[in-house]
Amino acid sequence: xxxxxxxxxxxxxxxxxxxxxxxxxxxxxxxxxxxxxxxxxxxxxxxxxxxxxxxxxxxxxxxxxxxxxxxxxxxxxxxxxxxxxxxxxxxxxxxxxxxxxxxxxxxxxxxxxxxxxxxxxxxxxxxxxxxxxxxxxxxxxxxxxxxxxxxxxxxxxxxxxxxxxxxxxxxxxxxxxxxxxxx
Amino acid sequence: xxxxxxxxxxxxxxxxxxxxxxxxxxxxxxxxxxxxxxxxxxxxxxxxxxxxxxxxxxxxxxxxxxxxxx
Numbered sequence: 001x002x003x004x005x006x007x008x009x010x011x012x013x014x015x016x017x018x019x020x021x022x023x024x025x026x027x028x029x030x031x032x033x034x035x036x037x038x039x040x041x042x043x044x045x046x047x048x049x050x051x052x053x054x055x056x057x058x059x060x061x062x063x064x065x066x067x068x069x070x071x072x073x074x075x076x077x078x079x080x081x082x083x084x085x086x087x088x089x090x091x092x093x094x095x096x097x098x099x100x101x102x103x104x105x106x107x108x109x110x111x112x113x114x115x116x117x118x119x120x121x122x123x124x125x126x127x128x129x130x131x132x133x134x135x136x137x138x139x140x141x142x143x144x145x146x147x148x149x150x151x152x153x154x155x156x157x158x159x160x161x162x163x164x165x166x167x168x169x170x171x172x173x174x175x176x177x178x179x180x181x182x183x
Numbered sequence: 184x185x186x187x188x189x190x191x192x193x194x195x196x197x198x199x200x201x202x203x204x205x206x207x208x209x210x211x212x213x214x215x216x217x218x219x220x221x222x223x224x225x226x227x228x229x230x231x232x233x234x235x236x237x238x239x240x241x242x243x244x245x246x247x248x249x250x251x252x253x
Binding site for chain 1: 190191193194195196201202203204205206208209210211212213214217218221224
């Protein structure tokens with residue numbers, strides 16, 4: 001039974017008043033307590049849409065793909081149709097595009113940028129530069145990494161030079177991983 | 184502005200400077216002919232003009248942004 005009925009110290013009048021008050025409060029609050037949901041998103045027709053562009057060229061505009069694996073700065077994540085909206089800064093790494101009906105991913109190495117996934121399953125990826133993995137020169141990457149590592153060690157802590165060396169190190173290390181080197 | 188947390192912010196760089204440097208590092212690690220092609224995107228030039236009374240003054244090319252007072 002209701003709490004007011006169980007309390008032996010309540011008089012009959014107090015009990016009926018309490019019950020009435022509780023009912024009124026519950027009914028008044030009902031509109032506020034009623035659960036509401038955001039309007040259901042339109043179901044994605046099939047798969048997701050990808051817009052992938054660089055300042056110098058548009059790689060994909062309105063392409064229907066099945067999945068994109070994005071190198072987010074906070075971690076790599078995959079986007080498929082109906083993914084929750086996300087805005088992510090990208091780190092230097094491999095962007096994988098899975099086309100519909102294909103098991104092989106198309107890979108690009110990106111230097112950074114942003115990926116924005118909208119509620120309507122459209123993903124916009126914008127990067128300052130993106131290249132095919134095959135175009136990466138392992139020897140150049142190893143030597144650039146070593147040079148950046150020395151520059152980092154030689155630079156004053158917290159200086160702009162050290163930050164530049166760190167950027168070079170991070171990008172070259174990521175490029176190395178993309179081609180199978182461990183730097 | 185809230186306290187910077189990224190190493191490049193702490194070193195006084197903006198996001199644009201950071202990502203441009205990352206793109207440069209990427210382009211330097213490429214094989215030919217991709218490298219030559221990518222280096223074309225590397226070229227940047229700046230012009231500086233001072234505005235007064237709603238009108239732009241004459242443009243002058245600057246080599247580095249610090250020359251323009253930035």
